[in-house]
Amino acid sequence: MGTSRMLLAVLAGTVAGCATPGELRGTGDLGVVIERAAGRVQVVDTSSRKSLGTVEGLGDLSHASAVFSRDGRYAYVFGRDGGLTKVDLLGRRIAKRVVQAGNSIGGSISQDGRLVAAQNYEPGGVKVFDAETLELVADIPAAYGRAGKRSKVVGLADVPGNRFAYALFDAGEIWIADLSDPKQLRVKKFTGIGKEPYDGLITPDGRWYLAGLFGEDGLALVDTWNPDAGVRRVLDGYGRGQEKLPVYKMPHLRGWAIAGDLAFLPAVGRNEVLIADTQSWVEVGRVPVHGQPVFVMAQPDGRRVWVNFAFPKNDTVQVIDVPTRTVVQSLKPGKAVLHMEFTPRGEAVWISARDDDRVLIYDTASFVQIGALPADKPSGIFFTSRAWRIGM
Amino acid sequence: MMCALIRSVLGVFGAGLAASVLAGNPAPADPGASPFGRRDSARRAELLNMVRQDCGSCHGLTMKGGLGPPLLPETLSGKDREGLAFTVLYGRPGTPMPPWRDYVTEPEARWIVDQLLKGLPDGH
Structure with missing residues (x-):
């Protein structure tokens, strides 16, 4: 056997031992980890708890987020620099990429999976793309007031009926864009909803759109089943007139705030998680926590809610028990915990510790660490199970 | 309108106040000097991070x-260095910009401003 043939045999063996791009497999246990400073994502497997490989060239990924095609094969990654990149999880390559704005903050995918919407700070507005080709389908500038100034857009969420709801940070408005017929775009605008909406969520049933306010204590609520009823203020004045603490990181809202009949919401500038009943939208309690909450995320079974915190308390994760509404566990996963993501049915949670350059995996029942992956300044972690959830 | 007026007044006074507040402390003799010892590269790296x-x-x-304005050399050029350091230390009331004085010293705030004015060094 010649040296070159031996080398070939060894190489073939090595390749067979890895998860190779293009192998025949499903994607329901895959996801991406954003390596924010490197402009790269890792494609990860939540069954083997391993990284399968990386995809590079995604630009500035500070504040990056991802949504998934409904076949679970592609991640649409929204980068800060306005880049929208369609990543092939199986091929481990960029399938398509457009730079669609100067400064972007996230995105969403339509109910039918055909439209991908990006929310932009600069120029302020929403752009909608064909999910297949990333060709522009609709451009909706967030122009407000008589002067038509453009607002930064936050809190973009998919609403059933191929609609998208979002909030205008500078304008204090909520808009619902109806793209059921992209050629006949209709936008319903709610004005005067409150000062500086910073993010928004749609409940997992697709009914209630909730925008959190930074400039006031409270949230603005729209019933998307009955939009003509207008906007309702909920949890109004939760700060009880006390001055809020300096906010070193904006909290985030998404559909994972809902556990059963309750919504667990970060208080802005307060070391508290607020609990609202999702039938009445009245405050039913609050839980004192370690710091200012950033992500307040219910496990898929809704039994516990996991919370991470803003600088400088961002080395800690706390777990709230839903029935007793108390903190039952405090973990120190590492320096600068930025994000958490549950496996599809929630037996494990993946946690990114940016300044430790690690992703940690915990068993959600025992709180024991069961794995760790090296990652370069990891931020967001997104699993394909989001593809089948409204508002994710 | 009122808010804009208050903000512009604050802006003018803010810079002046900044200068006086900052002047109250022993400033480095050379305004461009580093607040660090020669070997204190760890703190510098921590601040840059x-x-x-x-x-x-x-x-x-x-x-x-992003939600906050750009801090690139071209957007900051012409702005008062002490005023910028004041913003870092004391924040901007009425906006989401928080005060950082519990986490950086005044000389460090000035050093951060200088890094921003000349552009952050490349790297992750």
Whole structure:
């Protein structure tokens, strides 16, 4: 056997031992980890708890987020620099990429999976793309007031009926864009909803759109089943007139705030998680926590809610028990915990510790660490199970 | 209108106040001097990481802006150095910009401003 043939045999063996791009497999246990400073994502497997490989060239990924095609094969990654990149999880390559704005903050995918919407700070507005080709389908500038100034857009969420709801940070408005017929775009605008909406969520049933306010204590609520009823203020004045603490990181809202009949919401500038009943939208309690909450995320079974915190308390994760509404566990996963993501049915949670350059995996029942992956300044972690959830 | 007026007044006074507040403390003899000892590269790296990552969560990892305004040399040029250091230390009331005085000293705030004015060094 010649040296070159031996080398070939060894190489073939090595390749067979890895998860190779293009192998025949499903994607329901895959996801991406954003390596924010490197402009790269890792494609990860939540069954083997391993990284399968990386995809590079995604630009500035500070504040990056991802949504998934409904076949679970592609991640649409929204980068800060306005880049929208369609990543092939199986091929481990960029399938398509457009730079669609100067400064972007996230995105969403339509109910039918055909439209991908990006929310932009600069120029302020929403752009909608064909999910297949990333060709522009609709451009909706967030122009407000008589002067038509453009607002930064936050809190973009998919609403059933191929609609998208979002909030205008500078304008204090909520808009619902109806793209059921992209050629006949209709936008319903709610004005005067409150000062500086910073993010928004749609409940997992697709009914209630909730925008959190930074400039006031409270949230603005729209019933998307009955939009003509207008906007309702909920949890109004939760700060009880006390001055809020300096906010070193904006909290985030998404559909994972809902556990059963309750919504667990970060208080802005307060070391508290607020609990609202999702039938009445009245405050039913609050839980004192370690710091200012950033992500307040219910496990898929809704039994516990996991919370991470803003600088400088961002080395800690706390777990709230839903029935007793108390903190039952405090973990120190590492320096600068930025994000958490549950496996599809929630037996494990993946946690990114940016300044430790690690992703940690915990068993959600025992709180024991069961794995760790090296990652370069990891931020967001997104699993394909989001593809089948409204508002994710 | 009222808010804009208050903000512009604050802006003018803010810079003046900044100068007087900052002048109250022993400033380095050379305004461009580093607040660090020659060997204190660890603190410098820590501050640069904080600027990129934590300031970056609002201003963008590359300082090109986000919910907060861009902090690039071209957007900051012409702005008063002491006023900028004052903003870092004391925040901007009425906006989401928080005070950082519990986490950086005054000389460090000036050093951060200088780094922003000349552009952050490349690297992750």
